[in-house]
Amino acid sequence: MGEIYGIDLGTTNSCISVLKEGKPHTIPVDGSGIVPSVVSFDGKEILVGRKAWNRAAAFPEESIRSVKRLMGTVEKLTLGKNNYDPEDISAMILRYLCDEARDLEGCQVERVVITVPAYFSDAQRRATVEAGKRAGLTVERIINEPTAAALFYDHVSVVAEGAVDAKENAGEDIHALVYDLGGGTFDVSVLRIGEIIEVLASTGDTYLGGDDFDKRLVVRVLQQIKDTEGLDLTDHVPALARLSLVAERAKIALSNKALVRIQEAYIPAPKGKSCSVSMEFSREEFETLTKDLVDRTFVSVEKAMEEANLTPDKIDKVLLVGGMTRMPVISARLEQIFGAARLPAVDPDLSVANGAAIQGGIISGENCEQILVDVTPHTLSLETLSHSDDLLYECIPIIPRNTQIPVTRARTFLTTAYHQKAAELKVYQGESRDPKENTLIGKTMLELASAEAHCPILVEYSYDLNGMVRLVAEQKGYSRKTEVRIDSRNPQLFASQELEELEDEEENGEKGENRTAVNFVTRRARALIEKMEEGERRQALFNLLESYGKALREESDDVDRVEDQLLSFIEE
Ligand code: ADP
Numbered sequence: 001m002g003e004i005y006g007i008d009l010g011t012t013n014s015c016i017s018v019l020k021e022g023k024p025h026t027i028p029v030d031g032s033g034i035v036p037s038v039v040s041f042d043g044k045e046i047l048v049g050r051k052a053w054n055r056a057a058a059f060p061e062e063s064i065r066s067v068k069r070l071m072g073t074v075e076k077l078t079l080g081k082n083n084y085d086p087e088d089i090s091a092m093i094l095r096y097l098c099d100e101a102r103d104l105e106g107c108q109v110e111r112v113v114i115t116v117p118a119y120f121s122d123a124q125r126r127a128t129v130e131a132g133k134r135a136g137l138t139v140e141r142i143i144n145e146p147t148a149a150a151l152f153y154d155h156v157s158v159v160a161e162g163a164v165d166a167k168e169n170a171g172e173d174i175h176a177l178v179y180d181l182g183g184g185t186f187d188v189s190v191l192r193i194g195e196i197i198e199v200l201a202s203t204g205d206t207y208l209g210g211d212d213f214d215k216r217l218v219v220r221v222l223q224q225i226k227d228t229e230g231l232d233l234t235d236h237v238p239a240l241a242r243l244s245l246v247a248e249r250a251k252i253a254l255s256n257k258a259l260v261r262i263q264e265a266y267i268p269a270p271k272g273k274s275c276s277v278s279m280e281f282s283r284e285e286f287e288t289l290t291k292d293l294v295d296r297t298f299v300s301v302e303k304a305m306e307e308a309n310l311t312p313d314k315i316d317k318v319l320l321v322g323g324m325t326r327m328p329v330i331s332a333r334l335e336q337i338f339g340a341a342r343l344p345a346v347d348p349d350l351s352v353a354n355g356a357a358i359q360g361g362i363i364s365g366e367n368c369e370q371i372l373v374d375v376t377p378h379t380l381s382l383e384t385l386s387h388s389d390d391l392l393y394e395c396i397p398i399i400p401r402n403t404q405i406p407v408t409r410a411r412t413f414l415t416t417a418y419h420q421k422a423a424e425l426k427v428y429q430g431e432s433r434d435p436k437e438n439t440l441i442g443k444t445m446l447e448l449a450s451a452e453a454h455c456p457i458l459v460e461y462s463y464d465l466n467g468m469v470r471l472v473a474e475q476k477g478y479s480r481k482t483e484v485r486i487d488s489r490n491p492q493l494f495a496s497q498e499l500e501e502l503e504d505e506e507e508n509g510e511k512g513e514n515r516t517a518v519n520f521v522t523r524r525a526r527a528l529i530e531k532m533e534e535g536e537r538r539q540a541l542f543n544l545l546e547s548y549g550k551a552l553r554e555e556s557d558d559v560d561r562v563e564d565q566l567l568s569f570i571e572e
């Protein structure tokens with residue numbers, strides 16, 4: 001069977017750990033165990049980790065960084081002459097970690113637990129599992145990073161003598177807030193830690209991290225070069241690559257020092273030239289320059305506490321995760337809110353991988369007692385015809401966000417028309433009532449048996465421990481059923497194939513008796529509305545569509561008349 005390894009597949013850095021005699025142990029890949037999530041092609045072979053990172057500075061165009069930000073998209077990445085999916089690049093990082101771990105530990109790495117930000121969507125989780133598969137690994141579980149961190153901190157506080165506070169001694173549950181600011185993502189979660197670890201709330205920002213802090217500093221250095229050398233390097237890629245390293249180094253130094261000197265020569269400039277820069281930069285200036293970024297994280301902190309329905313005094317521990325939390329202003333601000341005593345000092349870089357290793361131990365039945373409970377990061381809803389004035393279509397939640405997983409929830413919906421031939425089921429992810437503001441992650445058609453209008457359709461969503469979604473829909477009393485596993489990364493493929501089928505049907509079907517065609521009219525009207533500018537004509541179409549929906553629902557004699565009006569409007 002073999003041990004299950006824990007992998008923190010980070011935007012900037014990755015890390016691999018395994019349990020040894022019940023204790024998590026980080027494998028010192030690349031020396032420190034903190035492995036840059038960078039891939040580079042040197043013309044002959046693909047380099048990963050520290051070597052790739054070293055190369056990336058000089059050859060940014062032959063290197064890939066921060067691929068995690070692209071997970072769940074269909075963007076293609078080029079290395080040498082080959083194109084890759086984000087999953088392929090992540091697979092290279094996973095493969096590298098496992099091969100290096102094998103060489104260092106002398107045992108095969110086959111089964112893994114991989115962590116993702118709590119805020120990762122279904123598509124992003126799915127892509128992460130796919131990356132594991134492409135690396136030839138068995139992904140036993142995807143778990144949320146803050147949950148992994150909490151598992152580790154919990155373990156540390158259980159293991160380290162004296163670290164257990166009175167409440168834990170008394171066997172009471174404690175609440176922890178995990179603040180994770182990494183290279184590319186920010187996550188904040190509120191957990192209840194007791195017999196089991198439960199995520200009460202999690203929120204964050206998948207586009208906020210250390211890279212953004214570096215960029216602020218780069219802009220400042222570019223300005224300095226412009227002032228002193230008269231050179232504008234804003235669009236010069238080699239210069240930007242170099243300066244972002246310089247900026248990151250200065251940022252890290254400012255975590256320990258109040259002042260740094262940025263001194264850099266031979267900065268590449270256009271036409272084979274180079275330039276240099278020398279400037280002093282204080283921690284205070286840096287904090288001012290990035291205050292809005294830090295503020296944004298604290299807006300999320302408040303939101304997470306609100307969702308968990310807790311006030312700061314109810315948070316017993318604040319866990320810092322991610323390299324960026326070494327920036328002093330972050331712990332200072334957390335201390336202001338929660339008090340210094342609630343911030344335990346544990347390495348923010350290794351806790352996620354170590355927690356994943358503990359989870360691996362739990363799965364393989366090693367001597368670990370905690371059980372994980374995770375929650376859904378987004379609301380999953382179904383699109384329906386809206387009954388209110390402001391929207392035509394509306395998302396009705398089936399699984400609200402922050403529901404404990406695994407979960408299966410069902411809800412009954414009604415057909416709109418007599419003899420409706422099919423119902424289109426569109427699964428959305430997101431918090432808005434308006435489908436346009438949410439993400440369509442999948443859809444399917446449920447063929448219907450001939451029935452009265454308002455025939456009940458049971459729609460059931462399941463969300464598994466890896467964050468994957470399954471939909472089952474059934475026309476009650478007619479045993480018509482459909483089931484899909486959603487590939488949220490390719491919704492367009494699904495849509496176009498289906499549209500063709502519908503168009504065929506529309507051509508062949510007769511208006512009036514074929515209500516699928518009728519549905520098609522609504523769909524075309526809706527598409528038109530979306531394209532139209534605000535104005536009288538748009539409002540007129542909207543009103544027509546409303547009365548059409550009403551006529552359908554009430555099965556009034558007006559249906560055909562309104563439908564004709566609608567059709568002639570569309571065809572004008
Ligand atoms: P991720 O989880 O996104 O891979 P990490 O947790 O490894 O990211 O954090 C990486 C970020 O932390 C980078 O932006 C890096 O510059 C920053 N970082 C690392 N050490 C420090 C430090 N001492 N002070 C400030 N920032 C740091």
Ligand code: MG
Nearest residue numbers: 010182322352
């Ligand atoms: Mg991280």
